[in-house]
Amino acid sequence: MSDSARRSNILTHALQQGLLHEEHAPLVAFLDWERVALNVEHLLAAFPKDIPVLHAFAVKANPLVPVLSRLGELGMGAEVASDGELTAALEAGITPERLVFDSPAKSWGELRRALGLGAALNVDNFQELARVRTILEESGSESEIGVRLNPQVGAGAIAAMSTASAHSKFGVPLRDPGMREQLVEAYLASPWLRRAHTHVGSQGCPLPLIAEGVNELVRFADEVNSRAGYAQIRTLDIGGGLPVDFETDNPISAFDDYVAALAEGAPRLFAGDYEIVTEFGRSILAKHGFIAAYVEYTKEVGGRRVAITHAGAQVATRTVFMPDAWPLRVEGFDRAGAAKPAHATAVQDVAGPCCFAGDLVARGRELPVLEQGDLVALLDTGAYYASNPFHYNSLPVPPVYGIENAGTAPRFSEIRGAVVRELQPAL
Ligand SMILES: Cc1ncc(COP(=O)(O)O)c(C=O)c1O
Structure with a gap:
């Protein structure tokens, strides 16, 4: 048929x-549902088996609770970007250790809630980092915390969806003068920063561009770990953004091509030194x-x-x-x-x-x-x-x-x- x-x-x-x-x-x-399950099965099979990978579904792509709970049953976690998305993911039965909180505008209340739950969190900027430090001093947290880097590798075909451009509002701009060193020093001064994150863009970003951004993430983590003298950064969150084929009926997203592009463009990602988190949205459900x-x-x-x-x-x-x-x-x-x-x-x-x-x-x-x-x-x-x-x-x-x-x-x-x-x- x-x-x-x-x-x-x-x-x-x-x-x-x-x-x-x-x-x-x-x-x-x-x-x-049958097609969703087939596609998620394909995603899970595409990544190397010997490395722990959490596939956190980007809730912005579809925040409906029954959808999130079905994806949870299929083995996914969730990436949330607001209090509302966090509530939906929890209602769907996704437990805090399978959640990641991203957003460039986290309020004090959102930070306190995510850190109180022990959900992983990607800090967007130095001001947010100072808030997180304050909360940790006040009340501690089980959360694994990282910083979002903007590798500034350039935009894809859709400017509005490209987050690794020179002037993107997201993350710490790694190539701006002095920023890389400032961020490395922030990591060395904050041993509780155990992750790093990037998301190059969503739709319109070719795979080699995504791999280039991820490679910058790995190089940054390698530098922090080598200067720290131990494996301070344990987890790399490589975001989502796998482009979807909007022209044919192929129900399977190109997860194999994505992994192959990373193996070629960011080979250290799969060396076994890091656990991996992904944040796919569109490629999970669009088709x-x-x-x-x-x-x-x-x-x-x-x-x-x-x-x-x-x-x-x-x-x-x-x-x-x-x-x-x-x-x-x-x-x-x-x-x-x-x-x-x-x-x-x-x-x-x-x-x-x-x-x-x-x-x-x-x-x-x-x-x-x-x-x-x-x-x-x-x-x-x-x-x-x-x-x-x-x-x-x-x-x-x-x-x-x-x-x-x-x-x-x-x-x-x-x-x-x-x-x-x-x-x-x-x-
Ligand atoms: C931080 C982050 N992660 C993941 C995604 C999901 O991207 P996609 O649905 O293209 O996989 C987005 C999309 O905007 C995002 O901003």
Whole structure:
């Protein structure tokens, strides 16, 4: 069965069960559990067996508690970047020793909570380091603590997602004058700094660039350990950012290629001197979810067809506002869930329901002719779509269903119910 046929099977059963309904549920998201498990299995197998590795899922990619608990059952931990994400991960049963707290703006309260729990923490800057020292002096902590380095190896294809550029807001800029020495001395003066962290960027960063950043991390840790005269830094947190293939149906992310690129570009990482933490998000889930929406109306404008659907900026925020950086594949299905015939196509815009003209998820795209009552599927939306809602027009946040047996007789379970409208408090 092709993946398109698999999606058609999911839609057909969701329609029969009333989960997708023209009037009551015109916009729904799905996550294919079997594919998630297969991909995570592949991740776990890709890294060397003789080195302890914690794969901490980047919760920003999908903060829904049932998703986090399923990933925990599959053997992952969690990387959190706010109090809210920390709460979600704990609710999902991920224990503090499998958590990592990152964020460039940790408040005193967030620092105290993470250090009180004993969760690992990556300090972003020298001011934060001073706060952490104060808390440790006041109350101690079991947490393993590190500092985030910006190796300043350069940006990838998407500037907004590149965190190792010369002026990035993240981490300590290692190549700025005097910074490397200042940081080495901070480590030597703080024997409780037992980790180091970098994250080169998210999507758009080629593997050799990621490996170059990780290599800088290893070189820094080697220098600290050699000057300390013992293995002070024990753990290297190499971040996430493995780019996802948004063009094909391959469900397996390129974890093998990623490990091969690190073996070549940062060979000391796998020498056995360090434990490893990863923080993948998009590459874990993106390919295994899709959003389905009804076509409410169609029209012809200036000689081009437009399908007005229920999926726009409120669910595909990045795609709508940065269409070149985040293009999505769109598929068409009829009202029974069957794929629209591929021979009858037209150049069309696929629009969302939001009240601004740029609310388009596809522009001038050759697609099967979409009609009123058809369905569109926005593919590869398992990561960062559920976590990026946009509340414009008070549109409802769609329900998300997990699917077992997607290829045969799909069974659906609710991951998130529809959130109808956030009431604005009366003045
Ligand atoms: C510190 C950190 N780790 C991990 C990630 C996850 O990146 P990705 O979802 O591309 O794997 C991000 C993404 O922004 C991040 O900022």
